[in-house]
Amino acid sequence: MKFRQARKQDLPVLINMLADDPLGAQREDSTLPLSQDYFTAFAHIEQDPNNELVVVEQAGELIGMLQLTFIPYLTYRGSWRCLIEGVRVKRDHRGQGVGQQLFRWAIERARARGCQLVQLTSDKQRPEAIRFYENLGFIASHEGFKLKF
Known part of the structure; x- marks a missing residue:
């Protein structure tokens, strides 16, 4: 597996990955030409x-992203933190350790x-994703809030 920065020409595949679940299908539009x-x-x-928009490539195919x-x-004595968002692994590559390797890299x-x-949020409607993050050592230590416009 190769981890690299996404390129503009990757966008159709990335948007397809983002749209390929019940929640993503409600908010993304993967029809071509892309918006x-x-x-x-x-x-x-x-x-x-x-x-950084990062992709996972295997044998020339994009199979994951985040x-x-x-x-x-200012908190933690003026430190930096990393927010991870938009995590996806292609449907036919799930359960094969791609997500674990992607997170280790991240x-x-x-x-x-x-x-x-490192922090992230996960929609409460994705219990399998929450279990995945907990298995990686993430702790649900805070309650998150969002205000959509």
Whole structure:
């Protein structure tokens, strides 16, 4: 498996991965041509040194993805933390350890960037994802809140 920064030409596959579950299907649109909004968001991510859109490639096929956002904080003595979002593994590659390897890579990336902690959220409607994160050592120590517009 190879971990690398996503490229603009990867977007159709990435959006398909994001849309390939009941929750993603409600909020993503993978019809071609893709909405310009996806390309605009990608350009912002690509230009921001504190954001990394990472893909997992195996035998030339994209099989997983996640986004890392590095955030400076005053807490923890002015440290950095890493937020992990948009985690997906292609349906036909789930249960094969891809997610574990992707997270091991992401956690090491956060350490290399000097982060003091890694955080993520998971929708309560995804109990299998929550179990996966707990098995990796993540602790549900906080209650999360979101306000959608």
